[in-house]
Amino acid sequence: MYLTAISAGQEAYDSALLDPALAIASHLQVDDDIIRIVLPEVALDALRVDSVDRMYFQVVGPYGERIAGNARIPLPPSSLAADASSQGYYETVIQGQRVRVAALSVPHRRGRILVQVAETFIKRERLVRELMLSTLLPELTVMLVAIALFWYGIRRSLKPLERLRNEIASRSPADLRPVAEQDKPLEIRPLVSALNELLARLNGAIDSQKRFIANAAHQLRTPLTSLKTHAELARRDPDPVEMRALLDMITSETESTSRLVNQLLTLARAEPGLEPVSGRQPVNLHDAASRAAQSWVPKALAKNIDLGFELEDAWTLGDPLLLRELLANLLDNAIAYTDAGGAVTVRTRVADGEACLEVEDNGIGIPDSERTRVFERFYRVASAGGAGSGLGLAIVSEIAEAHHAKVEILTPPDGRGICVRVAFRPLAQTAATA
Numbered sequence: 277m278y279l280t281a282i283s284a285g286q287e288a289y290d291s292a293l294l295d296p297a298l299a300i301a302s303h304l305q306v307d308d309d310i311i312r313i314v315l316p317e318v319a320l321d322a323l324r325v326d327s328v329d330r331m332y333f334q335v336v337g338p339y340g341e342r343i344a345g346n347a348r349i350p351l352p353p354s355s356l357a358a359d360a361s362s363q364g365y366y367e368t369v370i371q372g373q374r375v376r377v378a379a380l381s382v383p384h385r386r387g388r389i390l391v392q393v394a395e396t397f398i399k400r401e402r403l404v405r406e407l408m409l410s411t412l413l414p415e416l417t418v419m420l421v422a423i424a425l426f427w428y429g430i431r432r433s434l435k436p437l438e439r440l441r442n443e444i445a446s447r448s449p450a451d452l453r454p455v456a457e458q459d460k461p462l463e464i465r466p467l468v469s470a471l472n473e474l475l476a477r478l479n480g481a482i483d484s485q486k487r488f489i490a491n492a493a494h495q496l497r498t499p500l501t502s503l504k505t506h507a508e509l510a511r512r513d514p515d516p517v518e519m520r521a522l523l524d525m526i527t528s529e530t531e532s533t534s535r536l537v538n539q540l541l542t543l544a545r546a547e548p549g550l551e552p553v554s555g556r557q558p559v560n561l562h563d564a565a566s567r568a569a570q571s572w573v574p575k576a577l578a579k580n581i582d583l584g585f586e587l588e589d590a591w592t593l594g595d596p597l598l599l600r601e602l603l604a605n606l607l608d609n610a611i612a613y614t615d616a617g618g619a620v621t622v623r624t625r626v627a628d629g630e631a632c633l634e635v636e637d638n639g640i641g642i643p644d645s646e647r648t649r650v651f652e653r654f655y656r657v658a659s660a661g662g663a664g665s666g667l668g669l670a671i672v673s674e675i676a677e678a679h680h681a682k683v684e685i686l687t688p689p690d691g692r693g694i695c696v697r698v699a700f701r702p703l704a705q706t707a708a709t710a
């Protein structure tokens with residue numbers, strides 16, 4: 277705006293400067309080679325009258341001779357002088373003062389007559405100053421005020437964020453209470469509520485871990501206490517038969533305690549979110565099940581249970597150690613909760629786009645109402661009896677979850693016992709063997 281206004285102002289002054297040049301040109305009298313100029317007093321006054329600037333004029337003939345003028349005005353630059361009928365403006369210096377010159381060429385038989393009118397820059401500089409004061413200054417002031425306001429506004433609106441940061445930074449790690457949402461600005465409320473959801477989940481995870489540790493400690497304390505009692509009894513009792521019976525008890529208690537410790541370790545290992553220990557690899561459930569047969573057939577025989585296998589190839593990606601653990605817990609239950617003379621069947625196959633592993637028995641079964649709860653850690657069906665710690669199915673469920681597999685408890689066709697089915701993501705055999 278400032279620059280446009282200045283150039284418009286300069287143009288107006290320039291064309292005003294050309295007027296006296298035109299007036300002088302109109303008073304030229306050309307008589308053959310004699311060129312005269314008769315300037316009426318009014319015209320000379322017009323040149324002198326400007327109260328602000330100093331004005332100069334000069335008329336130069338075709339041979340460069342000075343015809344009239346009140347100062348020596350340097351000739352225009354060659355670009356202006358060359359064109360005989362041109363008029364134009366340029367800047368130069370007269371008596372040490374910067375001047376603006378309007379030059380006008382009047383054609384003449386022998387060349388051209390040059391009329392120059394010059395004026396100092398006082399008016400023009402005043403115009404620049406005035407424009408500066410009237411446009412540039414207010415704009416600058418507005419800009420500075422705007423910057424100050426923005427700066428203040430941004431600082432003010434970031435304050436709550438800083439307060440939130442301090443609030444979170446000063447918390448103790450144990451303090452997982454939700455962060456207050458109401459006093460926060462609308463913009464950061466979604467962030468705070470996402471943070472609170474995370475805190476709630478973390479709280480839940482920590483709670484379940486605490487419960488688990490408390491339960492585990494409790495579960496371990498019971499067999500350790502009875503171990504200690506039996507060991508002390510054995511020390512005091514001199515009767516070798518009694519002592520033998522106590523030592524047998526100690527052996528079986530040691531076995532079940534070490535099984536419990538193993539179960540706890542497996543649970544910690546299968547914790548969802550953790551990478552499996554031995555890594556994912558293609559596993560044929562068929563092979564995993566037939567390997568389990570070796571260790572479980574003798575146990576089934578000992579209880580007079582008919583352990584059968586119906587195995588088809590079923591490949592999946594998995595952790596062989598965890599899968600063995602899963603199968604062991606299912607077989608352990610099936611044999612434990614089936615009466616002598618019963619039957620247990622292990623099946624593997626690919627069905628409905630899933631790699632399935634099933635362990636079916638015709639034992640005491642689980643009531644429908646208990647079928648979800650039995651997967652909780654340490655949960656046991658009261659009527660079932662036996663001496664488990666309630667971790668087997670929790671282990672099964674967590675290993676399945678770590679493999680993105682689903683576990684279901686179904687009722688076998690003849691209505692007796694249960695069939696636990698674990699459905700894994702299948703792996704094409706070609707991919708598996710490759």
Ligand SMILES: Nc1ncnc2c1ncn2[C@@H]1O[C@H](COP(=O)(O)OP(=O)(O)OP(=O)(O)O)[C@@H](O)[C@H]1O
Pocket residue numbers: 539605608609610613614637639640641642650655656657658660663664665666667668669670694
């Ligand atoms: N095949 C089954 N038939 C009938 N009931 C079963 C069967 N499998 C599990 N259950 C019931 O589910 C409960 C939980 O089983 P889970 O394997 O988790 O624990 P557990 O067998 O009691 O102890 P452990 O940790 O030693 O395995 C059992 O107490 C039992 O009542």
Ligand SMILES: [Mg+2]
Pocket residue numbers: 605608609664667668669
């Ligand atoms: Mg069990």
